[in-house]
Amino acid sequence: TVAENIEISTWTRPGGRPAAERLELAYRVFPALRRHMARKGPEMSGGERKMLSIARALALDADMLLLDEPFEGLSPAIIPAVSEGIASITGLGHSILIAESNIYHVPEFAARLYVIERGEIIFAGRPGDVHADRAVMRVIGGAA
Numbered sequence: 001t002v003a004e005n006i007e008i009s010t011w012t013r014p015g016g017r018p019a020a021e022r023l024e025l026a027y028r029v030f031p032a033l034r035r036h037m038a039r040k041g042p043e044m045s046g047g048e049r050k051m052l053s054i055a056r057a058l059a060l061d062a063d064m065l066l067l068d069e070p071f072e073g074l075s076p077a078i079i080p081a082v083s084e085g086i087a088s089i090t091g092l093g094h095s096i097l098i099a100e101s102n103i104y105h106v107p108e109f110a111a112r113l114y115v116i117e118r119g120e121i122i123f124a125g126r127p128g129d130v131h132a133d134r135a136v137m138r139v140i141g142g143a144a
Helices: 002-012 019-029 031-035 046-059 079-090 127-132 134-140
Strands: 064-068 095-099 113-117 120-125
Touching: 002 019, 002 046, 019 031, 019 046, 019 079, 031 046, 046 064, 046 079, 079 095, 113 127, 113 134, 120 127, 120 134, 127 134
Parallel strands: 064 095
Antiparallel strands: 113 120
């Protein structure tokens, strides 16, 4: 179930915050999961499973979360909920490194953005500044 998935993460890293506190934190970040605590994985939508995977990582009580393509394959309707949850994690004192291939899914709360093309960094700066770089926008498929 959703609850068991998150609880297992609290067992694998003893110490730190109490398990109950970590579980509550995961539900605070993704309130939709609290409503589905008894649901089993196969009964969940792709967006709910993505929230659960991030909540499990959060329950480990790590200082930094590494998220690989957190918006990949999600319905446009669920992207805001996932983005809001990720944004709330940064407000809790956790650092997040996101690898995302779609520039338009880069969350607004990101402090830094790196665009990598064929192994080279072609842009490093604030996310809002990338649109002013025509060469980078051509590479990522945006309007030049």
